[in-house]
Amino acid sequence: MFAFEFPPINEILRWQDIFPGFNKIALIAVAATVISVSLFLIAARQDYREAPTGTRNLAEISVEFIEENIIMQTMGRDGLGWTPFLLSLFLFIYLCNVPGIIPILQMPATARMAIPIFLAIVVWFVYNVTGIKHQGFFGYFKSVLFPPGVPKALYVLVTPIEFISTIVVRPFSLAVRLFANMLAGHLLLVIFALLSEALFEARDKVLIPLGVLPFGMLIFLTGFEVLVGFLQAFIFTILTAVYIAGAAHPEH
Amino acid sequence: MEVLARLAAAAADPAEAKNIAAAGSAGFAYGLAAIGPGIGIGIIFGNAIEAMARQPEAAGMVRTTMFLGIAFTEALALIGFVVFILLKYA
Amino acid sequence: MQHAVATLSGGNLVSLRWVSSETTDTTMPTEMMTTDTPMVASAAVAETTGPNPISPEMKELQWGAGSFIVLFILMRLVLFPRLKKGMDARYAGIRSDHEDADAAKSGARADVVAYETALNDVRAQAATRIDAARQTLDTERQSQLAQVNSRIAARRAEADDRASAVKSAGRGQISDAVAAIATRAGEIASGRTPDAAVVKQAVVSAMESAGAR
Numbered sequence: 001m002f003a004f005e006f007p008p009i010n011e012i013l014r015w016q017d018i019f020p021g022f023n024k025i026a027l028i029a030v031a032a033t034v035i036s037v038s039l040f041l042i043a044a045r046q047d048y049r050e051a052p053t054g055t056r057n058l059a060e061i062s063v064e065f066i067e068e069n070i071i072m073q074t075m076g077r078d079g080l081g082w083t084p085f086l087l088s089l090f091l092f093i094y095l096c097n098v099p100g101i102i103p104i105l106q107m108p109a110t111a112r113m114a115i116p117i118f119l120a121i122v123v124w125f126v127y128n129v130t131g132i133k134h135q136g137f138f139g140y141f142k143s144v145l146f147p148p149g150v151p152k153a154l155y156v157l158v159t160p161i162e163f164i165s166t167i168v169v170r171p172f173s174l175a176v177r178l179f180a181n182m183l184a185g186h187l188l189l190v191i192f193a194l195l196s197e198a199l200f201e202a203r204d205k206v207l208i209p210l211g212v213l214p215f216g217m218l219i220f221l222t223g224f225e226v227l228v229g230f231l232q233a234f235i236f237t238i239l240t241a242v243y244i245a246g247a248a249h250p251e252h
Numbered sequence: 253m254e255v256l257a258r259l260a261a262a263a264a265d266p267a268e269a270k271n272i273a274a275a276g277s278a279g280f281a282y283g284l285a286a287i288g289p290g291i292g293i294g295i296i297f298g299n300a301i302e303a304m305a306r307q308p309e310a311a312g313m314v315r316t317t318m319f320l321g322i323a324f325t326e327a328l329a330l331i332g333f334v335v336f337i338l339l340k341y342a
Numbered sequence: 343m344q345h346a347v348a349t350l351s352g353g354n355l356v357s358l359r360w361v362s363s364e365t366t367d368t369t370m371p372t373e374m375m376t377t378d379t380p381m382v383a384s385a386a387v388a389e390t391t392g393p394n395p396i397s398p399e400m401k402e403l404q405w406g407a408g409s410f411i412v413l414f415i416l417m418r419l420v421l422f423p424r425l426k427k428g429m430d431a432r433y434a435g436i437r438s439d440h441e442d443a444d445a446a447k448s449g450a451r452a453d454v455v456a457y458e459t460a461l462n463d464v465r466a467q468a469a470t471r472i473d474a475a476r477q478t479l480d481t482e483r484q485s486q487l488a489q490v491n492s493r494i495a496a497r498r499a500e501a502d503d504r505a506s507a508v509k510s511a512g513r514g515q516i517s518d519a520v521a522a523i524a525t526r527a528g529e530i531a532s533g534r535t536p537d538a539a540v541v542k543q544a545v546v547s548a549m550e551s552a553g554a555r
Binding site for chain 3: 009010013014017021022023025026029030032033036037040041043044048049056059060063083084085087088089091092096109112113114115117118119122179183
Binding site: 173180234 | 331341
């Protein structure tokens with residue numbers, strides 16, 4: 001009836017090298033850094049005494065978003081020193097997510113495992129080091145593995161669970177959450193785009209008007225991906241803030 | 253499942269049979285993994301809306317906590333999705 | 343069957359699309375499918391037995407990690423402090439401006455109060471001065487009036503004196519004349535000359551009783 005065959009997944013996700021060792025994912029990652037850096041450089045060049053407009057406004061909104069919606073909600077006032085780290089984390093993830101819906105690029109860099117797993121490992125190091133710094137090596141592992149207020153007999157059960165959840169599952173789930181969300185969104189977009197293309201170009205002329213349906217879904221999903229890209233960057237950042245806050249002040 | 257087994261038996265090539273079985277169980281893996289988180293996210297959202305309706309002044313805090321809860325719950329479904337891909341392509 | 347066709351232009355990936363062999367004639371010019379032109383390369387990515395889609399690729403890991411580390415270091419050392427300094431400076435400026443405005447407002451209020459007290463002072467001074475002027479004017483008028491009245495009274499007294507003198511002189515002449523007439527009449531009537539003093543007294547008493555009537 002009509003030709004629709006889903007391509008092998010590596011065909012969708014693995015990109016040809018633009019030059020050796022540098023493909024589209026790397027391009028998007030580098031572009032994310034370049035865009036963030038130039039955003040802040042241009043913003044810093046504008047006169048700070050006047051009311052912020054344009055680029056400066058954007059940069060200041062992002063800073064205030066991190067400070068008010070992420071740090072103040074999780075770490076409180078003494079966590080404000082983490083703003084540069086969380087800000088660069090948020091901007092980097094967001095700018096890696098957004099190309100998933102930008103025409104021509106059409107690929108979220110976080111839909112490949114490389115960037116999420118790297119960021120998750122960085123976060124893992126950051127919160128563990130923060131915990132060790134604030135409570136000492138043994139204090140930190142004591143508060144992680146033997147949470148206070150648990151009956152002594154239950155430690156047999158609680159300690160392995162806590163160890164696995166804090167040391168193993170946290171970075172894994174952090175990476176997988178970002179990766180799988182973006183990959184699922186990207187695959188949905190690919191499926192509906194291929195479906196509408198196949199329907200629009202079907203031999204059978206009756207099928208051509210039906211192509212409007214997957215095309216409408218494609219537009220809806222593109223709008224949805226805007227939300228998902230932002231939300232995943234937000235969730236990754238706020239979870240990082242929660243982990244750091246938990247490591248720095250275990251009683252909360 | 254019976255259909256799957258029959259399909260696998262029908263495929264002469266053992267590699268082909270493995271592929272068919274993997275495709276079928278991958279679908280089940282994701283479908284089953286989505287049930288629990290679906291219910292869980294529904295409960296989280298419902299309670300968050302109720303909390304926001306009762307105390308609109310606490311809406312910001314409730315929303316942040318809601319996203320955290322959804323992130324944790326959703327992770328299960330996403331692990332199912334990853335298992336789907338592992339089964340299908342590994 | 344489908345092929346991925348990547349269009350390269352000057353080393354940049356311009357487009358990458360799926361071409362199924364059935365629709366090739368409608369979607370793509372046939373020369374695009376040939377691999378011998380340098381601009382178009384049939385993508386070598388279409389390998390069904392490639393690495394697992396979940397496993398991270400080394401080059402992506404390196405570039406992603408490098409980009410993030412560069413971004414973080416720049417953000418930590420240069421970008422964020424600079425922006426934050428500007429923001430803090432502006433917030434401090436806004437706060438100090440607010441304080442300045444408050445100070446200016448209270449200063450203006452104090453000025454208004456001072457102006458009003460000064461105005462009241464001046465008004466009170468003017469009122470006292472007007473009162474004083476009115477008072478002096480009144481006293482002057484009183485004194486002038488009194489002076490004029492006294493002058494009038496003196497003149498009147500003088501005139502009265504003069505009038506009474508003239509009257510009494512007139513009356514003396516009249517009484518003399520009446521006495522002379524009476525004496526003459528008596529002489530004629532009695533042939534005797536009456537005592538002049540008695541006649542005069544009688545005439546005077548008669549005139550006075552007439553004047554009293």
